[in-house]
Structure formats: C-alpha cells, structure tokens
Amino acid sequence: MIFCFIFEIFGVLMLNYLYYHTMSWKAFLSIGICLCCSISCGRVDEHLSSNPLNVSTTTKTTYSTNHKLKTILSEDGDIIDCVDIYKQPAFNHPALSNHIIQMTPTKVLRMNETMMKEKVDDTKTKHTAKTITSQLWQRSGSCPKGTIPIRRIQNKFTDDDAYGRKKPSSELKMKVTTLDNTTNSLTNHSVSEVFTEGYSYSGAKVDMKVWTPFVEKEDEYSTSRVVVLNGGAYDFELVETGWAVNPSVYNDHETRLYGYWTADGSRTTGCFDLTCPGFVQVSHEIALGAAIYPISNPGLPYQITVHIHKDPETHNWWVNYGETIDIGYWPGELFVLLKYQGIMVKWGGEVYSTRVKTVHPHTATAMGNGQTPPAMFDNCGTMTRMRVERNSGPLMMPGWTEVAVDEWSCYDIMYIVDYVSDPIFFYGGPGRSVFCP
Numbered sequence: 001m002i003f004c005f006i007f008e009i010f011g012v013l014m015l016n017y018l019y020y021h022t023m024s025w026k027a028f029l030s031i032g033i034c035l036c037c038s039i040s041c042g043r044v045d046e047h048l049s050s051n052p053l054n055v056s057t058t059t060k061t062t063y064s065t066n067h068k069l070k071t072i073l074s075e076d077g078d079i080i081d082c083v084d085i086y087k088q089p090a091f092n093h094p095a096l097s098n099h100i101i102q103m104t105p106t107k108v109l110r111m112n113e114t115m116m117k118e119k120v121d122d123t124k125t126k127h128t129a130k131t132i133t134s135q136l137w138q139r140s141g142s143c144p145k146g147t148i149p150i151r152r153i154q155n156k157f158t159d160d161d162a163y164g165r166k167k168p169s170s171e172l173k174m175k176v177t178t179l180d181n182t183t184n185s186l187t188n189h190s191v192s193e194v195f196t197e198g199y200s201y202s203g204a205k206v207d208m209k210v211w212t213p214f215v216e217k218e219d220e221y222s223t224s225r226v227v228v229l230n231g232g233a234y235d236f237e238l239v240e241t242g243w244a245v246n247p248s249v250y251n252d253h254e255t256r257l258y259g260y261w262t263a264d265g266s267r268t269t270g271c272f273d274l275t276c277p278g279f280v281q282v283s284h285e286i287a288l289g290a291a292i293y294p295i296s297n298p299g300l301p302y303q304i305t306v307h308i309h310k311d312p313e314t315h316n317w318w319v320n321y322g323e324t325i326d327i328g329y330w331p332g333e334l335f336v337l338l339k340y341q342g343i344m345v346k347w348g349g350e351v352y353s354t355r356v357k358t359v360h361p362h363t364a365t366a367m368g369n370g371q372t373p374p375a376m377f378d379n380c381g382t383m384t385r386m387r388v389e390r391n392s393g394p395l396m397m398p399g400w401t402e403v404a405v406d407e408w409s410c411y412d413i414m415y416i417v418d419y420v421s422d423p424i425f426f427y428g429g430p431g432r433s434v435f436c437p
Contacts, residue, residue: 063081072140072142077252078151083149090277102280106312133324135293137151149285149287191348202310208242210255210292215246220351220353221351237264246272256291259330283327301378317332363432368381369381386401401423
C-alpha cells in the first residue's frame with residue numbers, strides 16, 4: 001500500500017509537469033484516466049463489471065522491466081523477453097486477477113490414443129513432410145525455466161486499441177444467436193476450409209504444411225489454422241491456432257506461429273498471441289507470434305502439428321505444439337458458451353482483405369503458398385490427420401465433414417476422402433489472376 005501511495009504521488013507530479021509544459025488538457029485528462037484505471041496494485045476496481053465479457057480487453061501486453069529475466073535478439077530482428085511466468089500479462093485481464101496457473105493439462109492425450117482407420121504399408125499416403133517445432137529466435141538463445149518467452153511489441157502499435165484483434169464483420173445489423181449460414185466467412189474474409197458440426201467438441205488437431213504466402217498490403221493477412229467455435233453468427237466465441245503472415249500485427253512478412261481468441265466476434269474482445277491479456281503461457285520453449293523455422297520449399301516440405309483441447313476439469317482451452325509441447329491455454333473464464341463446449345470445428349485457410357468477394361480488382365494476397373490445388377499436390381496448402389475430440393474423449397476422425405469455399409476462382413480446394421486411409425485436404429490460390437480479376 002505504501003508503494004501504491006508513493007507511485008500515485010509520483011504520477012500526479014509527472015502529470016502536472018506534462019500538463020503545464022507540453023500537453024493539452026485533453027491529453028492530460030486521458031493520461032489521468034489511464035493511471036486511475038491501471039494503478040490498482042493487484043486488485044480489480046469495484047466499478048469494473050462483474051461479467052468479464054463486458055470489459056474490453058484492449059490493454060496491450062505490458063510487463064515491468066523488473067520481470068524480464070533475460071532478453072534475446074533474434075536474427076530476424078524480433079526481441080524476445082523472458083518474463084517471470086507469474087508476472088505475465090494475462091493477469092492484467094479483470095477476469096483473471098485471482099487466476100491460479102495450471103502448469104499441465106489434467107488429461108494428457110498421447111499419440112497412441114488416437115482413434116483412426118488401420119494403416120497398412122501399401123496404403124500409406126505419399127504426402128509426407130517433416131514435422132518441426134523449431135522457431136527462428138531459438139537459434140539466438142533460450143529462456144530459462146520459470147519464465148515464458150514473449151515477443152516484444154513495437155512502440156508504434158502500443159497506442160492502437162484495436163491492435164492484435166481481427167476486424168469484426170461490418171454486417172452487424174442484428175444479433176444472431178445460431179450458427180446458421182456461418183460455414184462461409186464474414187465480410188472481408190475469404191476462406192477455403194473443411195468443417196464439421198453436430199456434436200459437442202472439446203478439441204481439434206491437424207498437421208499442416210508451413211509456407212510463406214505473398215501478402216500484398218500491410219493491412220491484409222493470410223492464415224492456415226484449426227478453429228473451435230460456439231455462439232452466434234456475428235457474436236461467436238472461438239479459439240484457433242496455426243500459422244500466419246500478418247504484417248499488421250507482426251510488422252513483416254514472415255510465417256509465424258499464432259493463437260487467437262475472441263468472446264464476441266472480435267468486436268471488443270480477443271487478440272493474436274499475447275498482444276492483449278487472456279492467454280496464459282506455461283512453456284519456456286515456444287513464443288507465440290515468433291517466426292517458424294524452417295519453411296517449406298517445393299520438394300522439401302515441412303509441417304507443424306497443432307492441437308487445441310479443453311481440459312475436462314478446469315475448462316481451460318490448451319494449445320499443444322508438435323504433440324510434445326503444451327504452450328499454454330485460454331482460461332475458461334474468458335468465455336460463456338465455449339467454456340463448456342464447441343459446436344463446430346474448422347480446418348483451412350483464410351485471407352483477410354477489403355478487396356475480396358465483391359471488390360475489383362481482387363487482392364493478390366495468396367492462400368496456402370499461392371498455388372491452386374492440385375498443383376502437384378505437395379506444392380500447395382496441405383492438411384492431414386484432421387482429428388476431433390468429443391466430450392473430452394479420445395481423438396478421432398470427424399464422422400461428417402463438408403467444405404466451404406467463398407471464392408472458388410481465387411482460392412480453391414481439393415478434399416480427398418475416398419480410397420485413402422486418411423483424408424487429405426489441399427487448398428489455396430494466388431488471389432488476383434486471370435480467373436480472379
């Protein structure tokens with residue numbers, strides 16, 4: 001309490017100095033409000049709503065320099081801070097102020113627990129790739145146990161309240177409370193994906209090849225991901241993970257491992273990685289938002305294995321990487337419906353641009369690696385071993401699947417189910433072309 005009092009006095013003196021020397025009264029008032037909201041010394045102010053979904057999670061990733069035990073400069077220019085696991089930014093979220101970290105999932109799903117069709121040597125697919133879990137920053141150092149690696153946000157993004165959050169649909173004319181007609185994507189989003197529904201889902205998993213698609217403009221992105229969701233058409237709750245090329249978040253065109261969540265269709269909640277409070281990380285090995293290394297080349301494919309699953313006891317949604325690394329989780333306290341179950345699972349590619357679907361010329365941002373399937377199969381976006389969990393049961397193949405494509409002439413799909421031991425999903429395209437003007 002003494003520290004809080006001293007800090008408040010210091011803040012008032014600084015504000016008075018700035019007010020009389022350099023700042024307008026509006027700026028002074030804004031900073032004063034920010035300090036009043038942020039200086040709570042570990043307690044949540046009484047005026048905050050008891051429902052965490054009513055609180056906008058726009059606070060950017062913040063942590064004290066005293067909590068950084070080590071800093072690593074990656075060869076790609078990223079700065080990775082090794083932050084005390086108990087001082088991570090997730091606990092800035094009002095719903096997590098008293099949250100106790102879950103270090104490991106209650107239920108450990110092993111590879112040999114996967115329910116799948118029998119494979120014999122003469123029916124194994126030829127579409128294989130080397131599975132990787134490495135990231136580029138790891139070539140420059142590692143974070144010690146008891147810390148978590150956090151990719152530092154550049155200063156130019158810290159004043160943007162919407163930074164790290166997807167842009168919501170502009171079609172919010174009415175609140176919809178069912179998932180009817182949501183297999184196709186929202187405004188400014190173009191997808192090529194496989195989906196399944198009809199059960200209570202507690203997890204999803206996939207192997208996906210890693211590429212670096214061309215992204216034309218800085219406010220556009222291309223992702224390949226697995227998604228578990230629940231809720232309405234425009235106020236949905238979801239968790240997703242995969243890889244992304246997203247200049248607006250990462251300030252470059254590298255392929256990066258990411259996680260994303262929202263509790264209201266990205267209107268006021270949710271973000272990529274740890275760019276806002278929410279995701280609780282436990283791994284000291286993997287940094288969400290860091291570049292994946294190496295990346296596939298024609299004839300030399302690499303893939304990542306990602307798995308999202310809900311803990312049956314804590315209701316936390318865990319992210320597993322490479323079948324061996326539990327990165328962390330989105331706490332169940334962040335959600336209302338998804339806390340209990342998902343009702344749809346999706347796998348596939350997504351392109352965000354204001355120049356998709358009805359606008360010409362179409363964006364040249366690519367999906368997958370920019371090649372339209374079949375593209376000699378190995379040389380395009382590829383997903384295999386698509387699995388789901390039902391009611392926290394063992395992993396299994398989805399019993400029923402369907403495809404959803406927004407723009408066949410721009411981003412195509414080929415889903416092979418018959419005469420193979422395990423379904424294979426090819427997707428992608430170049431965006432703007434002769435067939436997609």
